Structure formats: structure tokens, C-alpha cells
Amino acid sequence: MSRIHLGEFEEIVLLTVGVLYDDAYAVAITKEITKQSGRSVNVSAVHKSLYRLEKKGMLDSRLGDPESKRGGKRKRLFSITPFGKKALDESMELRMSLRTQIPELAFKWQMG
Amino acid sequence: MREKINIPKIPHAFFKWYCQQEKYEELHGDLEEFYYERVTELGAAKARLCYLIDVIRCCQPYAWKKTKGQTNSNIMMFKNYYKTSSRSLMKSPLSSFINVFGLSVAIGICLVVYTFLAWDHSIDRFHEYKNEVYLATFFADRDGTEQQYGMTPTPLGEMLREDFTHIKKVCRLEDRNVVLKYEDKVFHEQVRYSDPEFLEMFTFPLKWGSPGSLSDANSIILSEEMSIKYFGEENPVGQDMLMIFGKDNNKLFKVTGVAEAFPKAHAIDFDFLINFENFKISDPTYDLNDWSGFVNATLIQVDNPSDLADITGGMEKYRILQNEVQEDWAISSFTFERLADLHEKSGNIEGDISYDDNLEARIGMPVIALFMLVLACLNYINIAIVSAAKRLKEIGLRKVIGAHRRQVIVQFLAENILITFFALILGCILAVTIFIPWLAQLAGWEMELQLIDKNLWIFLVAILLITGIASGIYPAFYISKFDAVKIFKGSVKFGKKNPLTKVFLGTQLILACITITAGVVFTQNNTYQSTRSWGYQQKGAIYVHMPDTTAFEQLQATMIQNPNVVAISGSAHHLGKDMASVVVHVPGRQYEVNELIVDPGYFETMGLQLIDGRVFQDHPESDKQAIIVNEQFVKKLALNEPIGQLFEIDSAKYEVIGVIKDFHFYSFFNKIEPTIFRVANPGQYHYLSLRVNDGSEKETYQALQDQWASLFPEIPFQGGYQEDVWGEYFHMTNTAERFNKVIAFVAVLLASLGLYGLVTLNVSGRTREFSIRKTLGAGIRNITSNIVRQYMILAAVALLIGAPISYVFIEAYLDMLFVYHIPMSYSSVAISVVILTLVLLAVISTQIRKVSKSNPVDGLKAE
Numbered sequence: 007m008s009r010i011h012l013g014e015f016e017e018i019v020l021l022t023v024g025v026l027y028d029d030a031y032a033v034a035i036t037k038e039i040t041k042q043s044g045r046s047v048n049v050s051a052v053h054k055s056l057y058r059l060e061k062k063g064m065l066d067s068r069l070g071d072p073e074s075k076r077g078g079k080r081k082r083l084f085s086i087t088p089f090g091k092k093a094l095d096e097s098m099e100l101r102m103s104l105r106t107q108i109p110e111l112a113f114k115w116q117m118g
Numbered sequence: 119m120r121e122k123i124n125i126p127k128i129p130h131a132f133f134k135w136y137c138q139q140e141k142y143e144e145l146h147g148d149l150e151e152f153y154y155e156r157v158t159e160l161g162a163a164k165a166r167l168c169y170l171i172d173v174i175r176c177c178q179p180y181a182w183k184k185t186k187g188q189t190n191s192n193i194m195m196f197k198n199y200y201k202t203s204s205r206s207l208m209k210s211p212l213s214s215f216i217n218v219f220g221l222s223v224a225i226g227i228c229l230v231v232y233t234f235l236a237w238d239h240s241i242d243r244f245h246e247y248k249n250e251v252y253l254a255t256f257f258a259d260r261d262g263t264e265q266q267y268g269m270t271p272t273p274l275g276e277m278l279r280e281d282f283t284h285i286k287k288v289c290r291l292e293d294r295n296v297v298l299k300y301e302d303k304v305f306h307e308q309v310r311y312s313d314p315e316f317l318e319m320f321t322f323p324l325k326w327g328s329p330g331s332l333s334d335a336n337s338i339i340l341s342e343e344m345s346i347k348y349f350g351e352e353n354p355v356g357q358d359m360l361m362i363f364g365k366d367n368n369k370l371f372k373v374t375g376v377a378e379a380f381p382k383a384h385a386i387d388f389d390f391l392i393n394f395e396n397f398k399i400s401d402p403t404y405d406l407n408d409w410s411g412f413v414n415a416t417l418i419q420v421d422n423p424s425d426l427a428d429i430t431g432g433m434e435k436y437r438i439l440q441n442e443v444q445e446d447w448a449i450s451s452f453t454f455e456r457l458a459d460l461h462e463k464s465g466n467i468e469g470d471i472s473y474d475d476n477l478e479a480r481i482g483m484p485v486i487a488l489f490m491l492v493l494a495c496l497n498y499i500n501i502a503i504v505s506a507a508k509r510l511k512e513i514g515l516r517k518v519i520g521a522h523r524r525q526v527i528v529q530f531l532a533e534n535i536l537i538t539f540f541a542l543i544l545g546c547i548l549a550v551t552i553f554i555p556w557l558a559q560l561a562g563w564e565m566e567l568q569l570i571d572k573n574l575w576i577f578l579v580a581i582l583l584i585t586g587i588a589s590g591i592y593p594a595f596y597i598s599k600f601d602a603v604k605i606f607k608g609s610v611k612f613g614k615k616n617p618l619t620k621v622f623l624g625t626q627l628i629l630a631c632i633t634i635t636a637g638v639v640f641t642q643n644n645t646y647q648s649t650r651s652w653g654y655q656q657k658g659a660i661y662v663h664m665p666d667t668t669a670f671e672q673l674q675a676t677m678i679q680n681p682n683v684v685a686i687s688g689s690a691h692h693l694g695k696d697m698a699s700v701v702v703h704v705p706g707r708q709y710e711v712n713e714l715i716v717d718p719g720y721f722e723t724m725g726l727q728l729i730d731g732r733v734f735q736d737h738p739e740s741d742k743q744a745i746i747v748n749e750q751f752v753k754k755l756a757l758n759e760p761i762g763q764l765f766e767i768d769s770a771k772y773e774v775i776g777v778i779k780d781f782h783f784y785s786f787f788n789k790i791e792p793t794i795f796r797v798a799n800p801g802q803y804h805y806l807s808l809r810v811n812d813g814s815e816k817e818t819y820q821a822l823q824d825q826w827a828s829l830f831p832e833i834p835f836q837g838g839y840q841e842d843v844w845g846e847y848f849h850m851t852n853t854a855e856r857f858n859k860v861i862a863f864v865a866v867l868l869a870s871l872g873l874y875g876l877v878t879l880n881v882s883g884r885t886r887e888f889s890i891r892k893t894l895g896a897g898i899r900n901i902t903s904n905i906v907r908q909y910m911i912l913a914a915v916a917l918l919i920g921a922p923i924s925y926v927f928i929e930a931y932l933d934m935l936f937v938y939h940i941p942m943s944y945s946s947v948a949i950s951v952v953i954l955t956l957v958l959l960a961v962i963s964t965q966i967r968k969v970s971k972s973n974p975v976d977g978l979k980a981e
Contacts (some may be wrong), residue, residue, distance in 0.1 A: 048172070049172060053176065054180050057180045069144070073147075075155075103264075115468075
């Protein structure tokens with residue numbers, strides 16, 4: 007496999023981790039995705055993607071401090087690795103290159 | 119400060135259970151954060167629901183605990199074994215199917231046998247006091263052998279009750295035939311006279327009424343079947359039934375109880391129960407203190423089974439009492455048989471209340487099961503050895519990367535137990551859905567598989583291990599033996615030259631030969647049985663049971679006018695129905711013989727053949743001191759000149775005036791016994807028999823029934839064609855025939871399946887060889903002879919050994935089942951050999967066809 011595979015939802019999670027930068031943990035990511043995309047997301051789906059991305063080496067993680075709103079439990083904070091950035095860039099590039107290759111004619115619909 | 123709402127306990131516990139410890143903190147922290155937020159936003163109830171949904175949705179592999187086993191190399195190995203095993207099974211689905219199907223049929227049969235034995239063993243063991251209730255029996259010398267009898271002298275019961283303090287309860291039983299009437303329903307029935315303790319000792323549950331009511335002499339308790347027969351589904355308690363003991367002797371009984379349907383595993387039961395006191399009413403002349411009279415059974419119940427030795431010791435005085443009265447028939451000892459064991463022992467006890475028809479089946483069925491299991495295991499072994507040729511590389515590779523021989527053995531055994539496990543499941547399904555219902559219906563055994571029986575599970579596990587190991591141990595050792603280097607060099611010669619494979623196949627053929635012979639012989643024997651002479655002319659004869667002499671005279675007077683009636687006669691006993699036994703004294707010895715009391719015309723009516731002397735003269739008062747004997751009597755007493763011999767019977771002298779050709783009284787199951795005929799007094803007639811013109815049986819029988827209905831509308835007709843008196847016997851021989859045919863079919867199926875698998879594997883292993891032969895110009899003939907030669911020598915040897923074994927074995931089997939059977943002939947063995955050879959040829963020819971049709975180029979390209 008020459009290209010790094012990234013699923014659609016995984017890509018969104020990966021992007022959101024970047025957006026949130028220093029406060030990227032599951033709950034915040036879930037809320038952010040819901041806020042930005044308007045789609046309802048369950049925390050379990052986010053968990054799954056986060057752990058998978060970590061396994062693939064696109065994310066790094068560390069444990070934060072305990073917080074009372076979490077019942078005194080620590081949270082796992084994620085950050086993008088260089089490999090993660092490369093994956094994002096490649097995915098973007100591919101999309102952009104494909105998008106630019108669409109001939110203008112394809113968007114000329116016969117109206118009426 | 120906002121109120122802390124606790125996390126719901128049950129979902130939390132569930133989360134804790136599945137979530138791995140390292141991730142618990144972070145994951146549950148996320149869930150808690152959502153939960154507390156939702157509590158403030160949506161309220162506690164909704165938050166709880168959302169939390170529950172979250173917990174369930176989080177239950178995914180990323181959160182799960184990792185099983186420890188994954189790191190265990192042994193488990194990893196087994197996973198690998200499983201993978202390779204299932205792959206090799208799927209690679210040759212045909213031989214896998216043969217293995218699994220063959221084994222499952224055999225296991226199914228084993229399960230049937232188990233069910234039968236368990237059912238047989240449980241007979242009459244549902245009674246609460248099965249270990250405390252005993253039947254009184256005695257031993258008596260009968261022509262030199264000690265025979266156990268199940269009936270007891272009439273006064274014994276009362277005396278036991280009075281003389282022994284250990285005996286808690288005593289119950290006497292006597293069965294008699296009566297006519298029962300309720301409204302317009304009138305039938306001949308057998309009622310059981312019993313002491314009130316009967317229902318306390320035998321804990322038959324009652325559907326309606328109370329068991330205590332038996333102490334009332336006017337009450338009657340019915341079985342469920344009889345209740346339905348007379349009253350339908352209604353509760354009959356409180357209804358009156360009229361019991362007709364004899365002419366002008368009847369009594370009204372009140373129904374006070376109905377038994378629940380008897381458990382399926384029972385031998386002792388009843389149709390109608392009435393108090394023993396009624397015995398005096400039904401038979402006023404009967405003397406309850408007469409030691410020469412017998413009741414059907416006397417049962418005792420003790421608190422402590424160890425008291426029994428005491429009681430048995432105290433029986434001596436009764437023996438003396440008894441023998442003073444009955445000198446002819448001295449009792450040697452009294453013994454007691456436990457209710458729990460009664461069924462299994464009753465084959466050896468004459469005239470007891472229990473019965474046992476299953477003795478032969480108890481021996482025969484396990485043998486058959488073993489046969490089938492051996493057949494299926496041999497199939498498996500053969501196919502396993504040959505198909506292992508395809509897995510040699512796998513074994514070599516395993517060895518090279520460090521597998522011990524032990525590990526390879528374990529692998530193959532485990533694989534085998536897995537296969538056996540599938541076969542076991544299929545076998546259970548086959549047994550429950552097909553085999554057991556079929557056999558239960560065929561043999562009339564009311565058995566079914568009891569799943570709650572713990573022994574069944576032990577049996578299943580035992581079958582699994584025994585079959586799995588027995589069929590797998592040899593292939594496992596054999597296959598694991600090979601040297602890895604030799605395997606890769608290709609110098610292992612395999613499968614073709616294994617002598618044991620041939621021995622196994624040979625054994626299969628021998629077993630199949632035996633079972634086919636059994637099927638053939640039983641079919642032949644059945645034809646033989648239906649044509650064998652009964653010793654008299656059963657065809658064209660009709661009999662009817664008469665209530666008394668007046669009735670006999672009335673019916674005789676009307677029937678004699680019927681033009682179709684050739685002969686008519688009366689008798690106290692009747693062939694196939696009823697006889698008595700008497701003791702014949704000769705100086706220094708005595709013999710117990712059968713006795714029939716008949717009128718002079720009886721011999722002609724029934725077609726009994728006189729071979730010496732004369733029959734009774736048809737003249738009242740003549741031949742009162744004469745007897746006619748059968749050939750067996752002459753033989754047994756070793757008489758040179760029977761006519762004119764004198765014998766003492768009941769202290770009177772009788773002279774032999776004629777000899778009758780031997781005849782079968784009950785059926786071919788029973789040996790022909792020495793029998794005497796005496797002339798009947800007119801008052802003794804209980805049977806009326808008719809000989810009718812050929813072809814007019816139906817017509818005359820109808821006329822007889824019509825006549826009966828007009829003469830005695832109150833009494834049910836009890837008669838039939840003489841040909842039908844052995845109905846039960848022919849039913850049993852038919853059953854035996856069908857059973858053996860099915861067994862033979864299954865055996866042939868198993869053997870041919872095994873052979874088919876073996877030949878297929880062998881031929882496909884030689885594809886290259888045959889392709890080369892074909893390209894070099896070998897014709898179909900050459901190839902045929904090549905394949906056939908390999909098996910025909912083996913088959914010939916197996917059949918040469920199998921034929922004589924079959925002959926001897928089946929002869930013994932017939933001897934065990936039938937007293938009078940078809941003489942064992944070579945033809946039956948020959949037929950089975952021919953059948954087997956044809957099956958073999960058919961199996962082999964399918965492969966020859968395949969080889970001859972295949973393109974040699976494909977064969978050479980393969981591999």
C-alpha cells in the first residue's frame with residue numbers, strides 16, 4: 007500500500023484533534039464534531055477511531071489531570087504526530103487534485 | 119454546589135466488567151462527564167438512560183479485556199490445529215461426510231440401545247417402596263430342575279400377616295375374568311382382587327378418588343384406559359358398575375378411584391381393582407385355608423430389608439404345611455424377590471405378576487450396537503490413514519519446526535474427537551427423531567430418551583471419548599511416526615501397502631456379511647414360520663368361549679343345523695387358549711404334563727392326527743379311565759409300547775388308548791410339551807369348536823355371531839378363527855424380520871460407504887499412474903483389472919472367513935430366539951455373499967467409470 011488509508015470519520019476525528027490542539031480528548035472531540043458538522047456522534051465511535059489512529063501512529067496521547075466534573079478521573083489527551091500530519095496532507099492533496107481534474111463542463115447543467 | 123447524582127449501579131458494574139483496567143479511568147471519565155452534564159441539562163432520568171446507551175455502545179473490542187489465553191502458546195497451537203483440521207476436512211468433503219455420517223449412525227444406534235437399557239432397567243422402579251416390597255416365590259423340583267414360581271399357596275398371606283412382626287403390610291393378588299357392565303357397555307374383563315394395602319405398597323398415583331377406598335368391599339378402582347373405555351373423559355367416581363361373575367352371580371360396585379396413566383416403564387399394572395373379600399362372592403366354593411389352592415401373588419412390605427433373612431428363615435414351617443397337602447408337588451424352599459428387581463428376574467420365575475419379554479433384546483441390542491460402532495470406527499481408521507497421505511507435508515513441516523511426535527498425536531486425536539463430537543450431535547438427532555420412535559413403534563416398547571438422566575450424559579461423554587480415541591489412536595500413531603526428512607524426500611510409501619488397512623476392511627466385510635445373513639435368514643424364517651404345520655388343521659376351525667353348559671347346549675343345538683358346519687365339539691380346554699397341568703405318576707417317578715379335557719369329537723373337529731390306537735368312544739360313561747397322549751409324552755417317558763400302559767393321575771389309574779401326532783399348543787416359541795387328553799363330562803364344556811366347509815369360514819363365523827347375539831344378548835361374544843390365536847406370535851416374528859432387515863441395511867450402508875471412501879481416495883491418489891497408463895495405451899480392461907485385483911482378493915478372503923462365521927453366529931442367534939426355526943441353510947449365506955459382492959462391484963465400478971472417462975492430460979497436469 008503506497009497510500010496511507012484514512013477512513014472518512016477517522017479523518018474528521020484526526021482533523022478535530024488538530025483543531026482542539028491542547029484540549030483534544032474524547033468528550034471535547036465529540037462535542038466539537040457535533041457542533042461543527044451538525045451530525046450526532048456517539049462517544050464510543052470517537053473512542054474507537056482515536057485508539058485506532060493511535061495504533062496506526064497518527065496520534066500520540068498522554069494522561070491529563072484529574073477533574074471533578076469527571077468524577078475525579080484523568081482524561082486522555084491526544085495530539086497529532088508528524089505521520090498523522092502526512093496522512094492528512096496526502097488525503098487533502100488527493101482530494102484537491104481530484105477536484106481540480108473535474109472538467110468545468112461537468113458542472114454545466116442544462117437548466118430549464 | 120449542584121447535587122451529585124450517582125452513576126447508575128448496574129450499567130456501571132457491567133462497564134467495569136468488560137472494560138480493561140488500564141483504560142477504565144479515561145473511558146469512564148468521558149462517560150461520567152457526559153452523564154453529569156446531561157443530569158443538569160436533561161434531568162436525572164434521561165441522563166441515566168443515555169448513560170446506559172453509552173455503556174452498551176462502548177462495549178466494543180477496543181474497550182474489552184484482553185483474554186489471557188492469547189498469549190498462551192498451547193492455545194495458539196490448538197487454534198492452528200483447528201484451522202488445519204477444518205481445512206483438511208473441507209478439502210475432501212466426501213470422506214468427511216462418510217466419516218461423520220457413519221459414526222453418527224453408529225452413535226445413534228448406541229444411543230437407542232442405551233435408551234432401551236435405561237428404560238428396561240427403570241421398569242417398575244417408580245414405586246416409592248420398590249426396595250421394601252417383596253414378592254413371595256417358591257422353588258419346586260420340576261422333572262429334575264429347580265424352577266422358581268411366582269404364585270403362592272392361598273393361606274400364606276394371612277399367616278405371614280399374623281406370624282411376623284417385621285412384616286408391615288401384606289397383599290394378596292388374584293386375577294379373574296368377569297363380565298363388566300355399565301349402561302349399554304358390556305365387556306369381558308380381567309379384574310384384580312387385592313387386599314387394600316395394594317395401593318399403599320404400589321404407589322400408583324390416582325387421577326380421581328382415593329386409594330383408601332379399596333378397603334370398602336363395594337368399591338372398584340379403574341385404570342385410566344378402562345375409565346375412558348367405559349366413561350369417556352368424564353370423572354366416573356360415584357358411578358355404579360355391574361360385575362357379572364357367573365350365571366346369577368353378580369354384584370354392583372361403586373367407582374371410587376381412577377389411576378393416572380401408568381408410567382411408561384411399568385410391567386405390573388391393573389385394569390380394575392376390587393377388594394380381595396369379593397373373591398368369596400365370585401367363587402363361594404373357594405377355600406381360603408386350602409394349602410393346595412394358589413393365588414397369583416402374595417406381596418409383603420418390610421420396614422427394614424435386613425429383616426428379610428429372618429423371615430425367609432421362618433418360612434420353613436409353611437413349607438412343611440404345604441408339602442403335607444401337596445405331596446405330588448413338593449416345594450423345596452420359599453424366597454422373596456424385591457419389587458425393584460422383579461422385572462429383570464421374572465424371565466426365570468414362572469407365573470409371576472411381572473413379565474419380561476426383553477431378555478433376548480438385552481443381549482442382542484448391545485451386540486448390534488457394538489457391531490455398528492466397530493464398522494464405523496474401521497471406516498474412519500481406513501479413511502484417516504489413506505487421507506493422511508495428503509497431509510504428509512503438513513506433518514513434516516510441523517516436525518521440522520519443532521513439533522514432538524506427542525504433539526502430532528495430540529493434534530490428530532483432538533481433531534478426531536472434534537469429528538466424533540459432530541457425529542455425536544448428528545447421532546443424537548438421528549436417534550431422537552428417527553431411530554427411537556421407529557423402534558418403540560416396531561417393538562411396542564414405550565421408551566423415550568430421558569434428557570435429565572445424568573447417566574445419559576456420562577454415557578455420551580464416554581461414547582465420545584471411546585469412539586474418538588478408538589478410531590483415532592491408530593491413525594495418530596501411524597501418521598506421527600514418519601520421519602520429516604523422508605517425507606520431504608518423498609521416500610515415504612504410503613497407504614497402498616498398509617496391511618492393517620486391509621485387515622480393517624476385511625473385518626468390515628465380515629461384519630457386514632453377518633448382518634446381511636441375519637436379514638436374509640430372518641426373512642426366510644418368517645416364510646417358514648407361516649407355512650410350518652401347527653400339527654393340526656387350524657384353517658377352517660372356529661372356536662367360541664362359553665359361559666356355562668346350558669349356553670353350550672343351546673348354541674350347539676342351533677349351530678349343528680348350519681349346513682356349513684362339518685363337525686362340532688365341546689371341551690374344557692382349547693388349543694392355543696387354555697390348558698391345565700397334571701402330575702403323572704409312574705413307579706419311582708413323576709412327570710408334570712399338560713392336560714386337555716375334551717369331548718370325543720374334538721380330535722376330528724380340530725384335525726388332530728391319530729397315529730396309534732383309537733380316540734374316545736362317543737358314548738357317555740365310556741372311556742372315563744382312558745387317556746390319549748401325544749408323541750412327546752411317549753418320548754419323554756420312553757415308552758416302547760404306549761397303548762395299554764397304565765398311569766396314576768390324582769390317585770386314579772388311567773390307560774393309554776391312543777397316540778396323537780405332536781402339535782404346537784401356543785406357538786413356535788414354546789417347546790412341544792408332553793400332553794394328555796381326557797374325556798370331558800358334559801358339565802365341563804367351556805369352549806365350543808366348529809369345523810366348517812372350506813371357504814365358508816367367514817359366512818359361518820357371521821352366522822355364529824348372529825346366533826350368539828340372539829341367544830345371549832347380555833354376554834359379549836368371545837371367540838374367533840383358530841388361525842388367529844397366534845396373532846401375537848406372528849406379530850413378533852414380523853417385528854424380528856423387519857428389525858433385522860433394517861440392521862442389515864444399515865450395516866451394508868456403512869460398509870459400502872467406507873469402501874467407497876477408501877476406493878475413491880485410493881484411485882484419486884493414483885491419478886497420475888492411471889493417466890500414464892492411459893497415454894501409453896491401456897484400455898478400460900487393463901485399468902479395471904488393476905483396480906479390481908486390489909480389492910477382489912481381499913474381498914474373497916473376507917467372505918471366505920465371513921461366510922462360516924455368519925453361519926455359526928446366525929444359527930446360535932436363531933436358536934436363542936426360536937425354539938422351532940428354519941434349518942440353517944447354505945443358501946442364506948450364499949445370498950448374503952452375493953449381495954455383498956454386488957455392492958462391492960457397484961462401488962468399485964463408480965470409480966472405474968470416473969477413471970475411464972477422465973482425460974489423461976488433466977491427470978498429468980495436476981499437482
